[in-house]
Amino acid sequence: MRVSAMAARGEDVFPSVAATLAELWAGHEVQPGAVAGGQVWWLHPALSLCSHAPGPRARRYLRRAQRWSHRPARVLPQLVASRLLTSRAGLRAFRSAAFTVSPGHPDASELLVMPSNQRVRVLDFARARTQVIAKAGLSSASVAKELALRAGEGPWMPARRISERAFEEELLDGWPLPRRPPWCDVRAEVEAAIRRVEAWQGLDARATPARAWAQRLGARLASGLPDDLAAVLPIERMVAAAAALGEVEVSSTHGDLQPGNLFVRRDGHVVVIDWERAGRRWRPYDRWVWTCNARWGGHPPQHAPRGERALFWLEELCFFLDEASAFPGDVGTSTLRSRAMAACASWS
Secondary structure, three states: OOHHHHHHOOOOHHHHHHHHHHHHOOOOEEEEOOOOOOEEEEEEOOOOEEEOOOOHHHHHHHHHHHHOOOOHHHHHHHHHHHHHHHOHHHHHHOOEEEEEEEOOOOOHHHEEEEEOOOEEEEEEOOOOEEEEEEOOOOOOHHHHHHHHHHOOOOOOOOEEEOOOOEEEEEOOOEEEHHHOOOOOOOHHHHHHHHHHHHHHHHOOOEEEEHHHHHHHHHHHHHHHOOHHHHHHOOHHHHHHHHHOOOEEEEEEEOOOOOHHHEEEEOOOOEEEOOOOOOEEEEOOHHHHHHHOOHHHOOOOOOOOOHHHHHHHHHHHHHHHHHHHHOOOOOOOHHHHHHHHHHHHHHHO
16 A cells, blocks of 8 residues: 555554654664654655665665556556656655654665555565564554464465564565566466465365354444444345355455465566455455455446355455454544445445
8 A cells, every 4th residue: 555545544654654663673763754863764655665775676676666567558658657766866856754763774775664554564685585564553463363374384475473563574576466567477377376375265164154154244344334334234135145145165365365465476476475364254255356356446246146246245344344443543444435335336
């Protein structure tokens, strides 16, 4: 998620990031904004990251990550924009003070800080590692859950615990799927990655009465949604439609299987990343999120079976209810509201 989107939904981004890094960088004081006498780190809005003075390896990574688009019409503009933005002059020109580190971090030229929805990532090019830490003020439960999951065998990279709130993993060299080079046809490898996730799901899949599972989801929504959303959503009708499926499979799921969470290594191998939202759900949920482009506002087609559409929406709204619950106040409710309205429109 871009820093501008975080600010737009009401998050006070830089105090949060500064407090988070102060947890990670023991012995360093990290303060929001530019503070005289300290090492100032700068936000680059178009790149949605913070850095001090990126060295050659960090700049090369930025160029690779931003250079391409898989859409032919965007290849040339993206290529030009990436060269401008990631040049020394571009990194100096398009920036604003993010936070100040005192005393200065000795490896600043080898580090990039990437704020995201619930976490902050620090890319360390000297060690070829990425450190991941839960944002200050947010629960560390997702970190504990992810570490427990990734301690076993599955379609993920190994992770090493740093603390109760942080872990580190390999720094991937390549491109997120939406930024892959235009000649890089990875459709077969993407499908293979999704099938690896589905094979992992099969390890603990259990048949469950559809009515009982749908009622469980409906009860979570009825008790957790804001009153105005609970009043307009046809939760009971969705539960009744899902119950007609008779029996469904419930299993572990990734929860957020979308293009931004598939990473294409330079050798073409596709890695599934960001397992923080994993949990037990209706087994086909990951496949539906992927095929419906759900994380970009998509929804199931009207010709899809009614009971399956109902169960998808119940799972989807519970997913965003959990997302909203991770943030204090109303910061996380905007996407929940938009998905609830999409569910109403789709179901009517």
